[in-house]
Amino acid sequence: MSTEKQLKVSAIKDGTVIDHIPAANLFKVIKILHLDECANQITFGTNLESKKLGTKAIVKISDKFFEEEETNKIALIAPDVKLNIIKDYEVVEKREVSIPDELVGICKCANPKCVTNVENVKTRFMVEDKKKISLRCHYCEKLTEQDQIVVIA
Ligand code: CTP
Ligand code: ZN
Structure with missing residues (x-):
């Protein structure tokens, strides 16, 4: 494995990976999704390199699957977010977020x-x-x- 391919934040078995968060808005995302009150295992990385955003943040929440309505709330401050749904270590679904009405x-x-x-x-x-x-x-x-x-x- 080349160093470029190594994950900065470990892979998860089941859960949701929220990728491509603007680094400056990581803690707002955490707040909006109430992750500060969530008892699940959560890992995150910030100020990671991103070709698109310059720097990005990523949050991985084990055993948590969000409703679209919930994750759309972060579109306001993290419009380029990619949600990856992980089941048994595989990405089974990729979702984007859109601003609600x-x-x-x-x-x-x-x-x-x-x-x-x-x-x-x-x-x-x-x-x-x-x-x-x-x-x-x-x-x-x-x-x-x-x-x-x-x-x-
Ligand atoms: N991921 C994870 N645990 C897994 C599988 C994937 O944490 N068991 C994470 C990866 O680290 C990555 C994201 O989920 O941040 C998406 O995985 P994948 O689609 O394999 O990566 P990319 O092809 O780089 O996806 P993209 O280009 O959409 O960022
Ligand atoms: Zn008013």
Whole structure:
């Protein structure tokens, strides 16, 4: 095996590999998928070399298989993610993520006066533009643009 082919993060027997996460957003992905509260074995690597992204991060969650609805929530901050479903050491399925039509409780509204920033109200947005990413707040109707997106910690 050449050194290039060696895995930086060990292979898993069963579970999900989330590959091609922008390194800067690794911990946001962990938060959105609630991996910080997950008891399964989780390994990750970050600041790994990637031809496409420059640097990338990868997360491997043993014995966990996500619903598409759940993994689509990370498309906002990790649009190039490749999900690999592993069964008995083999990749049995590859999936991509796509931005959902509606986002609930994922990111903050850019309007400081919005009720979601003043009271304990969960944010809710309709995604108006999935390419440029532009989110219309359900409550104040103001737009939150891509460069304003702050993921709720
Ligand atoms: N993987 C793993 N455990 C396994 C099998 C695969 O952790 N038992 C990981 C690999 O390390 C890789 C990802 O799952 O990060 C996808 O595996 P594979 O399709 O074999 O790799 P590539 O061909 O490099 O896939 P891609 O080009 O889509 O990244
Ligand atoms: Zn708002």
